[in-house]
Amino acid sequence: MSSGRFTIGVDLGGTNLRIAAYAEESGLLETILLSTRLRDGRDAVAADMCQGIRRLLDRYARAGSCAGIGIGSPGPLELPAGRLREPPNLPGWDGFELRATIEGALGMAVEIENDANAAALGECVLGTGKTRGIDSLCMLTLGTGVGGGIILDGKIWHGMVGMAGEAGHVNIWTDGAPCGCGGRGCLEAYASATAIRRMTLEMIARENAPLLAALGESNPHFTSRDVAELAESGDPHAKRIFDDVGRALGIGLASLVNMLNLPLYVLGGGVAKAWTLLCRPLFEELRRRSYVYRLTDPGEDRAAETKPRKTYVVLAELGSDAGLLGACLLPFANLSGETGGDRAD
Amino acid sequence: MSSGRFTIGVDLGGTNLRIAAYAEESGLLETILLSTRLRDGRDAVAADMCQGIRRLLDRYARAGSCAGIGIGSPGPLELPAGRLREPPNLPGWDGFELRATIEGALGMAVEIENDANAAALGECVLGTGKTRGIDSLCMLTLGTGVGGGIILDGKIWHGMVGMAGEAGHVNIWTDGAPCGCGGRGCLEAYASATAIRRMTLEMIARENAPLLAALGESNPHFTSRDVAELAESGDPHAKRIFDDVGRALGIGLASLVNMLNLPLYVLGGGVAKAWTLLCRPLFEELRRRSYVYRLTDPGEDRAAETKPRKTYVVLAELGSDAGLLGACLLPFANLSGETGGDRAD
Numbered sequence: 126m127s128s129g130r131f132t133i134g135v136d137l138g139g140t141n142l143r144i145a146a147y148a149e150e151s152g153l154l155e156t157i158l159l160s161t162r163l164r165d166g167r168d169a170v171a172a173d174m175c176q177g178i179r180r181l182l183d184r185y186a187r188a189g190s191c192a193g194i195g196i197g198s199p200g201p202l203e204l205p206a207g208r209l210r211e212p213p214n215l216p217g218w219d220g221f222e223l224r225a226t227i228e229g230a231l232g233m234a235v236e237i238e239n240d241a242n243a244a245a246l247g248e249c250v251l252g253t254g255k256t257r258g259i260d261s262l263c264m265l266t267l268g269t270g271v272g273g274g275i276i277l278d279g280k281i282w283h284g285m286v287g288m289a290g291e292a293g294h295v296n297i298w299t300d301g302a303p304c305g306c307g308g309r310g311c312l313e314a315y316a317s318a319t320a321i322r323r324m325t326l327e328m329i330a331r332e333n334a335p336l337l338a339a340l341g342e343s344n345p346h347f348t349s350r351d352v353a354e355l356a357e358s359g360d361p362h363a364k365r366i367f368d369d370v371g372r373a374l375g376i377g378l379a380s381l382v383n384m385l386n387l388p389l390y391v392l393g394g395g396v397a398k399a400w401t402l403l404c405r406p407l408f409e410e411l412r413r414r415s416y417v418y419r420l421t422d423p424g425e426d427r428a429a430e431t432k433p434r435k436t437y438v439v440l441a442e443l444g445s446d447a448g449l450l451g452a453c454l455l456p457f458a459n460l461s462g463e464t465g466g467d468r469a470d
Numbered sequence: 471m472s473s474g475r476f477t478i479g480v481d482l483g484g485t486n487l488r489i490a491a492y493a494e495e496s497g498l499l500e501t502i503l504l505s506t507r508l509r510d511g512r513d514a515v516a517a518d519m520c521q522g523i524r525r526l527l528d529r530y531a532r533a534g535s536c537a538g539i540g541i542g543s544p545g546p547l548e549l550p551a552g553r554l555r556e557p558p559n560l561p562g563w564d565g566f567e568l569r570a571t572i573e574g575a576l577g578m579a580v581e582i583e584n585d586a587n588a589a590a591l592g593e594c595v596l597g598t599g600k601t602r603g604i605d606s607l608c609m610l611t612l613g614t615g616v617g618g619g620i621i622l623d624g625k626i627w628h629g630m631v632g633m634a635g636e637a638g639h640v641n642i643w644t645d646g647a648p649c650g651c652g653g654r655g656c657l658e659a660y661a662s663a664t665a666i667r668r669m670t671l672e673m674i675a676r677e678n679a680p681l682l683a684a685l686g687e688s689n690p691h692f693t694s695r696d697v698a699e700l701a702e703s704g705d706p707h708a709k710r711i712f713d714d715v716g717r718a719l720g721i722g723l724a725s726l727v728n729m730l731n732l733p734l735y736v737l738g739g740g741v742a743k744a745w746t747l748l749c750r751p752l753f754e755e756l757r758r759r760s761y762v763y764r765l766t767d768p769g770e771d772r773a774a775e776t777k778p779r780k781t782y783v784v785l786a787e788l789g790s791d792a793g794l795l796g797a798c799l800l801p802f803a804n805l806s807g808e809t810g811g812d813r814a815d
Contacts, residue, residue: 291729299721383637
């Protein structure tokens with residue numbers, strides 16, 4: 126990007142809507158933070174997006190030229206159409222033509238992407254991928270759900286219709302808990318904030334777990350972070366829940382490492398902050414279940430310098446900005462269609 | 471490939487060693503079929519390979535020019551080194567420098583590849599991928615083990631060290647049967663010929679399954695094909711075993727479809743011949759567990775013409791020649807290194 130060029134990125138979430146201007150030299154120039162007005166309907170949210178984009182365009186177009194607009198949206202998102210397909214976190218948006226709506230209102234082309242893919246791109250280009258000099262990775266975002274994105278050689282890997290990388294829906298416990306996707310026993314049902322709440326309530330109902338029971342009684346809206354704090358302070362029941370989360374992540378990562386053989390797997394999102402609770406069972410299961418991992422295990426210096434041709438599983442670096450930064454990078458990411466498409470279309 | 475150019479392909483198996491000359495216009499020109507002399511050691515097998523290659527080079531170099539030599543080998547195979555890493559089907563070959571040995575003996579460069587990846591390339595370029603006009607697929611080879619290979623945009627996807635695509639080792643039953651890879655409950659432990667024998671013996675030991683028990687008594691070396699024939703003739707116990715194989719395939723494919731979002735998944739190898747026994751439970755599990763599949767389900771005409779942007783799960787077309795043909799194609803496949811590698815190396 127030459128001097129004076131900027132992009133605009135949008136991170137559309139179920140709760141927050143963030144719109145930012147970004148320049149490669151200086152990073153985020155300005156961020157507009159709005160609530161996502163889901164109650165007012167998708168057209169109102171789209172109008173908020175367009176208004177924010179226009180405001181930033183007006184302000185920064187005086188000093189430079191806009192290289193493009195990128196939008197990260199909750200999925201499933203059908204590409205290249207940019208159409209939402211039954212998105213669980215945007216009720217009522219099924220079939221919404223997000224790309225056409227925004228492009229029609231702005232009179233400009235936009236790059237549109239699943240939010241987990243945008244976050245993976247952000248981590249690859251500006252976060253842990255940059256730190257380690259690695260440009261291929263799989264990122265898992267452990268939030269309300271579990272999102273996933275795959276970057277190959279610096280580019281988002283979309284698959285046929287933009288739905289590749291759904292690492293939250295690899296199989297963990299085949300006859301296990303129902304998942305929001307309609308399946309059962311997916312990683313998302315064991316490693317998301319929602320899953321941690323469910324597992325906590327199940328444990329309270331099943332056995333004598335006094336500190337968890339007290340938490341549930343004093344605060345019916347307790348979060349996965351509350352459970353993590355109990356575990357960090359030594360409560361054995363809360364620790365067992367995070368043991369199970371770590372095991373599920375290790376089991377899922379074993380399938381991913383065996384399938385993908387990438388150099389880097391990145392864990393982000395709020396649940397990943399419990400890394401010290403998760404990492405021992407995670408690596409135990411991963412080492413036990415993946416011979417590809419065992420053959421490329423970096424050994425005890427996992428957290429230290431990068432060795433060539435080893436498999437790293439590490440924490441994300443960009444925190445909650447990964448998705449927004451990734452959206453800002455989309456116009457640079459040479460999204461000339463999808464990988465893994467079919468010639469018949 | 472211009473007229474008169476040919477390649478040589480080698481399909482190295484634990485039982486058979488096949489070496490062929492191939493021309494794009496005419497297909498396989500000649501195939502040398504040898505036994506793999508495992509008892510005589512890896513150097514003897516390498517010498518057989520080189521002798522066969524030289525014989526075909528001498529014969530066809532009179533009429534045209536050799537465009538390259540491709541070798542498909544059992545894995546795990548470390549690329550680009552071409553070094554075997556604890557290959558379960560080639561005992562005693564751990565650490566064998568297959569590429570260096572062959573290149574040193576021939577004085578020529580060779581393209582070397584995991585055999586399942588070579589078979590996937592063969593099916594993509596000359597088999598079901600060609601038939602359907604699709605150049606990205608994941609192939610599962612259901613034989614003694616379960617091999618896997620991923621082709622993206624016509625090229626083998628290697629991953630960091632050549633071990634991508636190990637679809638036989640995605641998780642099915644987390645606390646299930648031990649797998650040859652050292653893990654537990656992998657697809658290979660439920661959908662390989664070896665697994666079908668084990669599941670049959672387990673059923674004989676567990677319950678009153680008279681026809682299976684009679685098979686086991688009359689022929690202790692019975693094969694998965696024998697069990698399939700009992701199932702095809704209506705034996706309810708044998709049918710339940712293939713139900714379980716189909717379910718395992720559907721559970722594994724659901725993880726793959728959610729992760730990869732490819733247009734085509736191809737089942738090959740001997741066990742896949744029981745397709746009519748497998749396909750109902752396979753598609754039931756796949757549809758139940760993969761929302762990406764449900765959103766791209768081609769519907770009732772799965773076996774008929776290809777619809778754009780749908781997900782197809784179909785039988786391989788090339789039979790046991792897929793791996794050999796894929797090896798012959800390797801010199802054309804632009805193997806300029808690996809996808810998903812790291813810049814630090």
